[in-house]
Amino acid sequence: MSYLDISHLEKSFGANHVVKDFSLPIEKGEFVSLLGPSGCGKTTVLRMVAGFETPDAGAIRLEGRDLVPLRPNHRNIGMVFQAYALFPNLTVAQNVGFGLKIAGVEAAEARTRVQEMLDLIGLPELGARYPFQLSGGQQQRVALARALAPRPRVLLLDEPLSALDAKVRVRLRGEIREIQQRLGITTIFVTHDQEEALSISDRVVVMNAGIADQVGTPFEIYNRPATPFVAGFVGTLTPFEATVLDPDLGTVQSGGMTMNLGRPLAAQQGATVPIALRPEAVHLGRASGREIVLPATAHSVEFMGSVIRVRAEAAGQSFLLDTFNRPDTPPPQPGEPVEISFSGRDVIVIGG
Amino acid sequence: MKALAWTAIVLGMLYFILPLLGMAEFSLSMRRGVYSLDAYASVLSDPQFQRTFGFSVAMAVFTIVFGVLLVVPTAYWVRLRLPWIRPYIEFITLLPLVIPAIVIVFGYIRLYNTSSWLPLTGTPMGTNVLLMFGYATLALPYMYRAVDTGLRTIDIGTLTEAAQSLGAGWGTILFRAILPNVLVAVLSGAFLTFAIVIGEFTMAALLDRPAFGPYMQSLGANRAYEPAALAVIAFAITWACMGLIQLVTRLQKHTRAHA
Numbered sequence: 001m002s003y004l005d006i007s008h009l010e011k012s013f014g015a016n017h018v019v020k021d022f023s024l025p026i027e028k029g030e031f032v033s034l035l036g037p038s039g040c041g042k043t044t045v046l047r048m049v050a051g052f053e054t055p056d057a058g059a060i061r062l063e064g065r066d067l068v069p070l071r072p073n074h075r076n077i078g079m080v081f082q083a084y085a086l087f088p089n090l091t092v093a094q095n096v097g098f099g100l101k102i103a104g105v106e107a108a109e110a111r112t113r114v115q116e117m118l119d120l121i122g123l124p125e126l127g128a129r130y131p132f133q134l135s136g137g138q139q140q141r142v143a144l145a146r147a148l149a150p151r152p153r154v155l156l157l158d159e160p161l162s163a164l165d166a167k168v169r170v171r172l173r174g175e176i177r178e179i180q181q182r183l184g185i186t187t188i189f190v191t192h193d194q195e196e197a198l199s200i201s202d203r204v205v206v207m208n209a210g211i212a213d214q215v216g217t218p219f220e221i222y223n224r225p226a227t228p229f230v231a232g233f234v235g236t237l238t239p240f241e242a243t244v245l246d247p248d249l250g251t252v253q254s255g256g257m258t259m260n261l262g263r264p265l266a267a268q269q270g271a272t273v274p275i276a277l278r279p280e281a282v283h284l285g286r287a288s289g290r291e292i293v294l295p296a297t298a299h300s301v302e303f304m305g306s307v308i309r310v311r312a313e314a315a316g317q318s319f320l321l322d323t324f325n326r327p328d329t330p331p332p333q334p335g336e337p338v339e340i341s342f343s344g345r346d347v348i349v350i351g352g
Numbered sequence: 353m354k355a356l357a358w359t360a361i362v363l364g365m366l367y368f369i370l371p372l373l374g375m376a377e378f379s380l381s382m383r384r385g386v387y388s389l390d391a392y393a394s395v396l397s398d399p400q401f402q403r404t405f406g407f408s409v410a411m412a413v414f415t416i417v418f419g420v421l422l423v424v425p426t427a428y429w430v431r432l433r434l435p436w437i438r439p440y441i442e443f444i445t446l447l448p449l450v451i452p453a454i455v456i457v458f459g460y461i462r463l464y465n466t467s468s469w470l471p472l473t474g475t476p477m478g479t480n481v482l483l484m485f486g487y488a489t490l491a492l493p494y495m496y497r498a499v500d501t502g503l504r505t506i507d508i509g510t511l512t513e514a515a516q517s518l519g520a521g522w523g524t525i526l527f528r529a530i531l532p533n534v535l536v537a538v539l540s541g542a543f544l545t546f547a548i549v550i551g552e553f554t555m556a557a558l559l560d561r562p563a564f565g566p567y568m569q570s571l572g573a574n575r576a577y578e579p580a581a582l583a584v585i586a587f588a589i590t591w592a593c594m595g596l597i598q599l600v601t602r603l604q605k606h607t608r609a610h611a
Binding site: 050051052071072073074075076077078079081083085086087088089098099102103143146147150156 | 506507510511513514515516517518519520521524528529532533535
């Protein structure tokens with residue numbers, strides 16, 4: 001049995017069925033992200049683990065013990081909120097020590113632990129400040145230290161980075177991952193930001209309308225999306241439909257192109273399968289190893305800094321492609337004829 | 353247009369300030385021909401003044417404690433878990449403004465007289481308790497609004513959950529996480545309660561308690577200069593209360609950023 005075992009959770013608010021038969025075993029020390037659009041039920045799952053919502057059915061077991069009958073303050077689960085939720089009347093040190101005081105930890109020991117936590121989050125000097133004297137990023141670090149101070153068995157992070165600006169968000173997510181790995185604490189992270197989820201998780205759960213559509217490593221989720229929803233939600237891609245020519249050889253046909261995927265397909269001959277290409281799989285111009293070359297017309301060009309995203313029309317189909325920025329090679333102009341190339345092996349078969 | 357506004361302000365201020373100045377001037381005129389503090393000395397040295405004022409201050413303190421214990425958890429719980437009930441609670445807390453104190457006190461006397469099932473008026477202590485409940489009722493609209501407004505300024509839902517996830521029970525949440533953050537609001541409610549209790553006449557008189565309100569009334573009926581001095585003292589107390597609210601707001605370290 002896993003360390004934290006969430007099985008067959010159900011939750012409705014009135015007529016709105018928000019979590020449907022959600023199961024997820026989590027190993028000790030694992031960092032799992034719940035990823036999905038707003039209203040997909042990810043926060044509700046997290047709140048059920050924390051004890052702020054009661055499931056209509058199902059069980060949440062931590063080291064074999066059912067948490068559902070326990071009140072939130074008896075679960076020993078730490079939580080970090082999107083809105084920081086620091087106590088405005090307490091200093092940073094008092095905030096971090098709040099849980100220790102409640103647990104009846106001796107004052108001297110609590111002081112040491114608070115300092116240890118402040119060192120951990122890189123704010124050793126700020127113990128005497130009040131929350132309003134800190135930046136958003138600092139406040140969220142303090143909230144993390146506060147959640148970790150009483151040595152919780154599980155850490156829950158409810159969109160902790162959403163209220164921060166882009167640079168702080170990227171830096172803090174790295175710090176969160178580092179602290180999580182250093183302490184080896186089992187963590188569930190809720191986010192609607194796919195980049196965040198993919199970059200720091202051991203496993204990602206993509207949720208859609210209350211259901212876990214796919215559970216897997218970031219690599220699996222990105223490269224082998226199990227459903228059209230996952231394919232569309234995680235990353236950007238160009239979807240097609242293709243007809244299977246030979247399932248054993250893995251050849252399909254789409255819009256007059258015949259592609260060899262280099263792997264057998266589960267579908268029958270003649271069946272229609274959804275396939276897709278990631279922008280980074282399509283190359284501007286010819287390249288070795290990319291056997292399919294199509295004449296195309298550049299449609300729109302989006303300069304994003306290190307990467308340039310081009311939308312090109314080819315074979316009656318719109319392709320997205322990413323190319324690295326090179327100062328000596330300006331991107332194509334809209335309307336310019338170009339060639340694009342890709343390999344059949346890079347084609348994603350959705351759900352296959 | 354600007355001149356018109358200034359005229360309105362000056363007229364308004366004169367309307368409020370002139371009677372106060374007149375009263376203050378009169379309170380200083382006890383000795384013929386010169387200004388003196390005789391009226392104040394007379395009032396302050398009156399043992400009756402000290403007794404009734406002491407009684408009313410004690411009643412105010414008990415009323416505040418009772419009011420805080422009643423209103424803070426109620427307003428908190430309504431905001432946290434029963435938001436749909438808020439309009440009803442607001443309506444109930446407004447009732448004391450539309451039901452005259454005399455109606456309430458007659459209701460009390462009828463309900464809690466010596467031949468009733470709970471004869472509170474049978475003993476001085478019982479009557480004091482009844483009077484305190486009455487004061488708490490009169491102060492309810494102010495206390496509830498003050499606390500409710502204070503609660504609106506903090507995210508009580510998330511703070512409650514944060515405290516819960518750190519192991520806090522309801523008592524700790526209320527007294528360590530919520531109350532300190534609405535302290536200014538609670539204190540302004542408390543000072544308003546204080547001002548109401550100090551000046552209240554109807555309830556104290558009809559329940560026959562030795563409070564400050566009935567004393568002011570009897571002094572007003574029997575003396576010339578002392579009532580004016582007493583009124584100035586009463587104003588000073590009220591203004592001191594308002595000043596204290598400001599002071600407490602300033603001194604709160606964690607809200608200095610918002611001030």
